[in-house]
Amino acid sequence: MPEFGFNEHHQNDAINYMRFACSKRAIRLKTIDPCFEDLKDNRLVDETFTVDEVLDGLKLVVRGEVETELVNTAHTNVLLLRQLFSQAEKFYLRLQTDISELENRELLEQVAEFEKTEFKNQNKEISRLQEENDKLKGRLQTMETLEVACSIPIVFQAMGALVFSSKAERALKNLQKVQGEQKMATRSQEITSLEDTVAALPPRETCRTTWSLPNTTCSGYKNSWP
Structure with missing residues (x-):
């Protein structure tokens, strides 16, 4: 604010305060708008209220909102002055307004x-x-x-790779299954062949021993005990 002789630092502070005041003003104006909306939606269509009562009620509400904003603005300015005076008093300065x-x-x-x-x-x-x-x-x-x-395309390639991998996995499982069945068939054939071989062997002669002292008789031959 060169017109008032401010340096850049103080000018930025003044701008920040104006922005703060502007935002507070906008917020307060938003609180006044519902007062008129309530007047249009409720009191104007209600036959129990006279015109004077409606206007008096609206004036009272708007007056209260405006007064609240003015009081708040005055208190805000006092707080701002308090900051300035406190900083000045630290250096034993007395500011005049x-x-x-x-x-x-x-x-x-x-x-x-x-x-x-x-x-x-x-x-x-x-x-x-x-x-x-x-x-x-x-x-x-x-x-x-x-x-x-x-x-x-990368997604399609990935999907193709997944499909190929799935097919390869199923083919591997089928191959392992076939190999297992072949091994079982081979073992079964080996067992059958072994059983046939055992069945083809001649029967073994059994020895029946008859105890008759002093001689022992065995079918097929005879031994004499001394």
């Missing part, structure tokens, strides 16, 4: 013009950043589209 200048129309118009210019530049910067943001979003969407388009 001229209350009469708070109603200086020329200075007030300069502040209003500065606020208008500052917020206009701020809105331009916001619009520029929003435009850049939209461009970046468009580029991001384009890149995502290209990435999806490029990944489709």
Whole structure:
């Protein structure tokens, strides 16, 4: 705010305070709007209220909202002065204020013009950043589209590889199953052949021993004991 002799640091502080006051003002205005909405939706259609009663009720509500905002603004300004005075007293300084200048129309118009210019530049910067943001979003969407388009063949290749792997796995299981059945058949044949071989052998002669002392008789031959 070069018109008032502020340096850059103090000018930024003044701008921050104006932004704070503007946001508080916008919030307070939003609380006034429902008062009129309630008037239109309820009191105007209700025949039990006269015109004077409706207007008096609206005036009371709006007056309360405006008074609350004015009181809050005054208290906020006192807190701001408290910060400035506290910093000055640390260095044993005594600040002086001229209350009469708070109603200086020329200075007030300069502040209003500065606020208008500052917020206009701020809105331009916001619009520029929003435009850049939209461009970046468009580029991001384009890149995502290209990435999806490029990944489709890879997906198909991966699906083909999975199908081939599944078929190969099933073929391997079938082969192992066939090999197992062949081994079982071979073992069965070996057992059958062994049984046939055993069955073809001549019967073994059995020896029947008859105890008859002093001689022992065995079928087929005879031994004499001495």
